[in-house]
Amino acid sequence: MSKHLKNIHLIQIELALEVKRICEKYDIKYALIAGTLLGAVRHKGFIPWDDDLDVGMTRENYERFLKVAQKDLGYNYFIQTWETDPGFALPIAKMRKNDTEFVEMSTQYIDIHHGVYIDIFPFDNVPSNMIKRSLHCMSTYVLKRILMSKKKYVLWNEKQLFKKFFYKFFYGCIYLIHPAIIKNILLKFMTFFNNQVSAEVVNIGGAYGYRKETIKREWIENLSLIEFEKHKFLAPLNYNEYLSYFYGDYMTLPPTEKRGNRHNIIRIKI
Numbered sequence: 001m002s003k004h005l006k007n008i009h010l011i012q013i014e015l016a017l018e019v020k021r022i023c024e025k026y027d028i029k030y031a032l033i034a035g036t037l038l039g040a041v042r043h044k045g046f047i048p049w050d051d052d053l054d055v056g057m058t059r060e061n062y063e064r065f066l067k068v069a070q071k072d073l074g075y076n077y078f079i080q081t082w083e084t085d086p087g088f089a090l091p092i093a094k095m096r097k098n099d100t101e102f103v104e105m106s107t108q109y110i111d112i113h114h115g116v117y118i119d120i121f122p123f124d125n126v127p128s129n130m131i132k133r134s135l136h137c138m139s140t141y142v143l144k145r146i147l148m149s150k151k152k153y154v155l156w157n158e159k160q161l162f163k164k165f166f167y168k169f170f171y172g173c174i175y176l177i178h179p180a181i182i183k184n185i186l187l188k189f190m191t192f193f194n195n196q197v198s199a200e201v202v203n204i205g206g207a208y209g210y211r212k213e214t215i216k217r218e219w220i221e222n223l224s225l226i227e228f229e230k231h232k233f234l235a236p237l238n239y240n241e242y243l244s245y246f247y248g249d250y251m252t253l254p255p256t257e258k259r260g261n262r263h264n265i266i267r268i269k270i
Contacts, residue, residue: 007270008102009046011116012053013229015095018077019055019065019120020233026068028061031223032235033121034206038243038250045229049259053118056203056220059194062122066093078113082183087112089151089179091144091190092205093120101269106154108266116270121205124190125198126214136192136202137210143186144204150179208246215242 023030032040033056039047046053057065069079073095078084080094087110088094096115103114127133190204199217206213219236226235236242243250 004268011097015118028065030057032233040226040228056121059122085112089148103267105264121203123201125193126200126202127193139189140204147182
């Protein structure tokens with residue numbers, strides 16, 4: 001993995017610049033988020049051992065982006081969503097580079113586009129009522145797992161035998177449910193509160209779980225330019241508060257054993 005990382009980063013910055021180009025052309029707000037924002041602040045680019053790039057948008061901007069990107073992208077790129085790639089099960093979008101491979105362990109048996117990618121996450125409104133918030137959290141989590149099971153994602157590692165047995169059994173129980181039904185229900189649950197006023201939004205497709213991924217709306221809406229790999233991208237204006245919330249003392253490097261191949265990449269072709 002490490003010997004390919006520089007070339008992977010070059011492709012990912014190429015993809016990010018394509019996102020930026022489209023967003024600027026159509027006046028769509030986007031922001032560098034999560035570890036990508038951390039890398040921008042701490043390293044002025046990628047975290048040296050990181051293997052992905054994350055962009056976030058409000059649901060409204062996300063839907064606008066998907067609509068225009070389908071017709072504006074060059075032939076080198078592919079926008080991967082539920083709609084464009086039938087085997088894909090995540091409630092986010094990925095921009096992939098054609099004629100490359102970047103295969104994750106969880107999708108190794110699935111017939112989808114496996115090119116080098118960046119993630120594009122939609123943010124949805126969070127209810128202020130804590131009971132509704134808990135229901136929003138649980139329902140979207142369960143539905144995500146059901147859909148990923150239907151699409152035969154590998155949701156365990158080789159040491160998690162009980163988890164493997166559970167998901168195999170679970171898949172048998174939901175075998176007759178069509179994935180499109182699950183997808184439509186999940187989307188309705190994700191966006192259920194988007195017609196209400198909300199001071200917080202959540203990245204339901206994020207890696208840290210619903211509660212941690214719930215952030216202040218201003219962090220994804222009040223933006224400024226930041227340097228990333230010698231280019232300028234939009235990012236949360238109050239990045240210090242955002243990064244402190246996610247990572248605590250974010251300027252301190254993690255121990256060596258916590259660095260590298262977070263996405264379990266098993267096959268690479270540049």
